[in-house]
Amino acid sequence: MSKDYTTLWKEIGLNLGKHDGLLSVLSDAYKNIYLSQKNRPEGMKYFDFVISEVHGLRIEELYEAKKEKRKVIGTFCVYVPEELVLAVDGVFVGLCAGAEVGFEEAEKYVPRNTCALIKAFMGFKLSGLCPYVELTDLIVGETTCDGKKKAYEIFDEITRKMYVMEIPNMKNDSDRKLWLEEVRKFKDKIEEISGKEITLNLLKKATEIVNQKRLALQRLSKLRAYDPSPISGLDALLVNQIAFYDDPVRFTMKVNELCDELEERVRKGNGIAPKGTPRILISGSPFAIPNWKLHAIVENSGAVVVGEESCVGSRNFRELTDENFNSLEEGLEKIAMRYMGIDCACFTPNKERIDNVKSLFKELKADGVIHCALQFCTPYMMEAFKIEKKIDFPYMRIETDYSMEDFGQLKTRVEAFIETLR
Amino acid sequence: MSKDYTTLWKEIGLNLGKHDGLLSVLSDAYKNIYLSQKNRPEGMKYFDFVISEVHGLRIEELYEAKKEKRKVIGTFCVYVPEELVLAVDGVFVGLCAGAEVGFEEAEKYVPRNTCALIKAFMGFKLSGLCPYVELTDLIVGETTCDGKKKAYEIFDEITRKMYVMEIPNMKNDSDRKLWLEEVRKFKDKIEEISGKEITLNLLKKATEIVNQKRLALQRLSKLRAYDPSPISGLDALLVNQIAFYDDPVRFTMKVNELCDELEERVRKGNGIAPKGTPRILISGSPFAIPNWKLHAIVENSGAVVVGEESCVGSRNFRELTDENFNSLEEGLEKIAMRYMGIDCACFTPNKERIDNVKSLFKELKADGVIHCALQFCTPYMMEAFKIEKKIDFPYMRIETDYSMEDFGQLKTRVEAFIETLR
Numbered sequence: 001m002s003k004d005y006t007t008l009w010k011e012i013g014l015n016l017g018k019h020d021g022l023l024s025v026l027s028d029a030y031k032n033i034y035l036s037q038k039n040r041p042e043g044m045k046y047f048d049f050v051i052s053e054v055h056g057l058r059i060e061e062l063y064e065a066k067k068e069k070r071k072v073i074g075t076f077c078v079y080v081p082e083e084l085v086l087a088v089d090g091v092f093v094g095l096c097a098g099a100e101v102g103f104e105e106a107e108k109y110v111p112r113n114t115c116a117l118i119k120a121f122m123g124f125k126l127s128g129l130c131p132y133v134e135l136t137d138l139i140v141g142e143t144t145c146d147g148k149k150k151a152y153e154i155f156d157e158i159t160r161k162m163y164v165m166e167i168p169n170m171k172n173d174s175d176r177k178l179w180l181e182e183v184r185k186f187k188d189k190i191e192e193i194s195g196k197e198i199t200l201n202l203l204k205k206a207t208e209i210v211n212q213k214r215l216a217l218q219r220l221s222k223l224r225a226y227d228p229s230p231i232s233g234l235d236a237l238l239v240n241q242i243a244f245y246d247d248p249v250r251f252t253m254k255v256n257e258l259c260d261e262l263e264e265r266v267r268k269g270n271g272i273a274p275k276g277t278p279r280i281l282i283s284g285s286p287f288a289i290p291n292w293k294l295h296a297i298v299e300n301s302g303a304v305v306v307g308e309e310s311c312v313g314s315r316n317f318r319e320l321t322d323e324n325f326n327s328l329e330e331g332l333e334k335i336a337m338r339y340m341g342i343d344c345a346c347f348t349p350n351k352e353r354i355d356n357v358k359s360l361f362k363e364l365k366a367d368g369v370i371h372c373a374l375q376f377c378t379p380y381m382m383e384a385f386k387i388e389k390k391i392d393f394p395y396m397r398i399e400t401d402y403s404m405e406d407f408g409q410l411k412t413r414v415e416a417f418i419e420t421l422r
Numbered sequence: 423m424s425k426d427y428t429t430l431w432k433e434i435g436l437n438l439g440k441h442d443g444l445l446s447v448l449s450d451a452y453k454n455i456y457l458s459q460k461n462r463p464e465g466m467k468y469f470d471f472v473i474s475e476v477h478g479l480r481i482e483e484l485y486e487a488k489k490e491k492r493k494v495i496g497t498f499c500v501y502v503p504e505e506l507v508l509a510v511d512g513v514f515v516g517l518c519a520g521a522e523v524g525f526e527e528a529e530k531y532v533p534r535n536t537c538a539l540i541k542a543f544m545g546f547k548l549s550g551l552c553p554y555v556e557l558t559d560l561i562v563g564e565t566t567c568d569g570k571k572k573a574y575e576i577f578d579e580i581t582r583k584m585y586v587m588e589i590p591n592m593k594n595d596s597d598r599k600l601w602l603e604e605v606r607k608f609k610d611k612i613e614e615i616s617g618k619e620i621t622l623n624l625l626k627k628a629t630e631i632v633n634q635k636r637l638a639l640q641r642l643s644k645l646r647a648y649d650p651s652p653i654s655g656l657d658a659l660l661v662n663q664i665a666f667y668d669d670p671v672r673f674t675m676k677v678n679e680l681c682d683e684l685e686e687r688v689r690k691g692n693g694i695a696p697k698g699t700p701r702i703l704i705s706g707s708p709f710a711i712p713n714w715k716l717h718a719i720v721e722n723s724g725a726v727v728v729g730e731e732s733c734v735g736s737r738n739f740r741e742l743t744d745e746n747f748n749s750l751e752e753g754l755e756k757i758a759m760r761y762m763g764i765d766c767a768c769f770t771p772n773k774e775r776i777d778n779v780k781s782l783f784k785e786l787k788a789d790g791v792i793h794c795a796l797q798f799c800t801p802y803m804m805e806a807f808k809i810e811k812k813i814d815f816p817y818m819r820i821e822t823d824y825s826m827e828d829f830g831q832l833k834t835r836v837e838a839f840i841e842t843l844r
Contacts, residue, residue, distance in 0.1 A: 113798060114804075149770045150805065150808075151804060153770055168600070174600040177599070346568075350575075382533065383572065
């Protein structure tokens, strides 16, 4: 970290002793998993820096933003329209957490059989370890799964600042109406807490910012289609994780700089692994930061990860919002339409997702798919079975969580799978 | 069984060998759990008979109904409007299953970490053991939980006769509109498959039949409020289970006959257990037939179960449909309104349920509540934690499934809990 943030952390109300421990574990893990990689792009230095300052500089920025009366909005899901938050000059940060922290505390409020992502965001808060949660003015949940839907009720009793958007279960006309209504209500809520009015121009500008971010991530994704891939899956995953909490304009610039370098690498045939290395598409539940387990296993088993068909991945950037609107209401409709296009397993049916997995497999020239669902993540666990029956390429189904207990077992299975792809 | 149904079962396509085994296990369990009870009401003889003919006479009735071109509609949830099925003279049967049958088969299609109720209905079908599923013309699912919502997609690929109603996640205006639309679509679907038109008079008559059933079940529930209770929890549970698949008019008559007898018992102070026996309200996930495990444990541990705050229980009969409508459209609105009143844990928030648990506790003069969630039934598991923090009476939280492996452990915990109530 570039300086001592103790005073800031104290002011925010973190548990300083535990927090030092957390940062030290995180820093060690990062060194082992990330900094040990060979031939990394220069452009990853920015993202290394962001990670090193994940509870430092970025938190200071949020703190300063709040002083300037900008609102900090925390979210857990790619369904929350970032455009509306940016339109009031708000700060949009993802609160999903990818580490086994505070699970014992969390299990006093939710069942043990709850997915690790939920126990993690509750655990981080309950242990006083998440500066992001502490700095939020509003925490926006959604009804994408039973676990989150019901855990938010409990999380609201703890934080007193939850707002839940309803995601319908289907995509029929009445669902689209309901969802548009939810987008309108969210706009009202954001205007209310920020005290600012969203105008057509503000919405247009915000939409452009978010689309530029998505385009940069799309560009990165397309570069991974080359063989050899110019970037490791671990590094690309990190960029996709940081997309949820960095300043969007700066982030977009840095991703594009990285992509310039990767294009140069592609021209020179400079890959992260030799041409012909087995190429894996990972599909399924989100990989919240710092959940790097599966990517680390795959890339230490002689393969390269070329894509994430995941919320932290393609589900977050595949669709742009149509910028061609001439009234605020039309803008809200375009936003609602864009988000309704996301192929989350929370929908029934969700045929688009199988099509998207297939086309991503082809587009990224993958050799096999590893479907990874978090344990107790019923929607993705169930779809894993459905997909298996509908595809004709090498496919492996994994259920795991954030613990390292199954590391050895997973590594054995992944190695065996990769062996079949050679 | 009153006669040999082998020919019928063969025609339906059951796996005869396995089916004989199933019936024999079921019959033994029934003898041990039910027929061993002392001082049972005479009126239970009808329900004993129904159980003994669960795959016999009732199946023959369904088979005959189909010959008369009546349609058999299978369901899994108290949200499917029975009124509309009865309005076209259809047969309405619950397909939820309460036994560990065919789990190995089911786990080829859904994850191991799926609730027992889902694995059971899939397992019964996949093993060729459910005559009800085979006789249905339409199987109606709903989006009440992630597990069922996604399993229905898979079940449709197996049965090719699923129809899914969308239950929204909230109870706001737009949700009510969506749900009313779902009720209208279901009416259209039922008319389409039956080839009959639902008229105002047919709907009024059907509504009356369903309300009469609910009133009879309410009457039974109220009689359990007396101390001593005139009927065991096991017997009352059985009546509530049979409510889902017996002929509604006959069933209502038989429940009322039973209630006449119970009233007489109350007058005489003739209880199923001595006055002052600890009284338990069971709350949580549904108890599909033949899941009698928890009731058997409680009533063999010196307590009496006085109510089920469950879909197989109060959630199925608490609200009547308002019969005061003068057009078909108004009738559909009343039906939609009635079902939207159900306090399922699938809604967020679901404050009504806590209020209902509290008032049921009071009304039934219970001494303690055992909250029982099926393992991996996230909505009820989560609410179990919420309720615990909001009540001031003795409360125990249980997670279990259909296996007998935890029988001893549960019995020990339940006995200890009951001990505290004396």
